[in-house]
Amino acid sequence: METAIQTEQTATIREFLQQRIGAEIAFTDEEDIFKLGLVNSLFALELVLFLENTYQVTVENEDLKLEHFSTVNNLSDFISRKKGL
């Protein structure tokens, strides 16, 4: 079950994505933003830096798999794992 912290995390991630992609663009928490063509692949690095800055985590080399950053849910799960939630 999703905790309040995780719900807030998901909302923060979505807010960042909507700001960068466009507030009017609709996509679900499960949809792959890269496959949908909403962002180009270089955006993955921006996401890495956003997560590090927002959540004070370090994204290590072994974490650098595109699927961790491809959907709102995956991003949120990734942060939860990194923070041991």
Place this chain on the structure above:
Amino acid sequence: MTIKNIAVIGAGVMGQGVAYQFAKYDYNITLVDISAEILDAAGKNIRNIERLDKLLHKSASTVKVSDKITFTTELSAIGSADFIIENIRENIALKEALYREMKAYIAGHALLAVNTSAVSITRLASFLKHPAQVMGIHFMNPVHLKPTVEVIRGYHTTADTIAATQALLQSVAMTGVVVNDLPGFISNRVLMLTVNEAVFALQDQVAQVADIDKIFRECFGHKMGPLETADLIGLDTILYTLEVLLESYNDTKFRPAPLLKKMVDAGLHGRKTNEGFYKYN
């Protein structure tokens, strides 16, 4: 000869890319530049190059690149290098001053590559003790995604130097096309004229930016048009390179378009300043 230690001089865009590529293949890198701030920024950028390489290209390298690179402002540190790659700005006076200073520090066995798109290898080699051990390597940007480079044979460059350079490039999954030393070699002698003429055409309002590029992409099948290419390379670099070519050949066909000069003066240097012929986020 065994090459283990590589010194990379100049920690700008090209120096960062070169340092990354060789560090990734387990060479020990000494990255030299003139200030701690530049080196600090380079370290962060190299980390991001590594991250993108892993994210997008699934680089399987297990080397942690940051463990392989030492950052320093001391030029004398190049003394421990078996191979030196010099990447400072495409400015003849700056390069000449650097080569005069480097002469005292370079190990007797070391080979030196001038990473340049236009400057004469033969001339820079003349400032060093062993011109036979100097060659040019014209790396492309981004270095780790452009495996084919020009290798330039200076007047005194020996076949052994070229062979060792080719072997080194092969060890980092790259290949050199060997060309002789005349300014601009092949790539930039032809490319810079094309870019410059595209800027003149824009200045003369023959067509708009997007349409000029579209003609190259869609009529000729090029991956990028000349103005997009200029933004990627950097308009300041394009201008420097044209000035070098103009001075070298004394041929007015290389005179830079006034619009190009104006944009450089205005700080519109392309992708690296978020604006050139196009705007970037």
